[in-house]
Amino acid sequence: MARWDPDARGRLLRAAIELFAEQGYEATTTAQIAERAGLTRTTLFRLFSDKREILFQGQGALIAGATEAIHRAPAGAPADEVLTAAVTGLADVHTSEQRETGQLLVPLMASSPELQERAAFKRDAIARAIEHELFERFDDRRLAGVLADIGVRSYYAGYASWIASPDDLPLTPLVHQELAEHTAALRHVFAG
């Protein structure tokens, strides 16, 4: 049963977060995580290369969400509209249950340089994927790069507000608001 459990990834995530919080990231083994999740280590290693990757399992879905949203944007859409589509694609990947997971992850990430490094790599991977798609569409590597940075920064800022808020607000409008405010800040500096 365990082997084919459709939510093995989610169970491993919950088990890892619990154990990392209880006894520390360094001290927790893959065997303990698998046991807590009611799965075998073989199953864990079929899904993740190491304990760290369990926490970053969302990276692929985020990249897919953003790049598919860019693909779906109408031909001829202006760059700011395509960027809005990309950040919407990132935000829409999240379910409201992930808000609680995010709240647990914040102190965990702060506790480990290894996790912070992996988090920086995740952010970079998302930015590079968006940059690649925007370059394919607009054929301007600098435009693609700066827009990807603004989009990723707006997404992370909106996400931070989302998990910090005591209310269960939807994520997408928070990300849209951050995008509007980040571009307004830029416009103020580079107008004219």
Place this chain on the structure above:
Amino acid sequence: MARWDPDARGRLLRAAIELFAEQGYEATTTAQIAERAGLTRTTLFRLFSDKREILFQGQGALIAGATEAIHRAPAGAPADEVLTAAVTGLADVHTSEQRETGQLLVPLMASSPELQERAAFKRDAIARAIEHELFERFDDRRLAGVLADIGVRSYYAGYASWIASPDDLPLTPLVHQELAEHTAALRHVFAG
């Protein structure tokens, strides 16, 4: 003598790059790097926590270059001028000899996910340091963030041109040109 060698860091860097190129990053040990540099492993570990850090020894100087340049910018200087100071601070850290080192590092970085991850963390650390300084000065976290991203992206793009060029051009004008072109791309999208 080795213990007090003023260029122990530089010798370890050259030894590490040589050995990583000859036999691969994974297969190279700290003992081999120390031996090639004519130093002891104790000296190596007094300077660096592991073999990977030898390659990223420039991070601190880059952060210091950028943040000190922001500090030195005149009070009341507009944001785009302070950003130019920051990227100038990054570029001015480099000596022309580092161009050759950079050329050797490109294929090395591409060979190892562990090095790519550390490189993403370095870029993120530089961006966060600039963001922090810009926030201190302008008291606007969004402005600070987007400007830091543009500055870091312009610096990396200028650096890439620098090491890719067959001519020994100075780095700073290349970075300034990238900054001008990245802001022009943005202005085009967000004008009005």
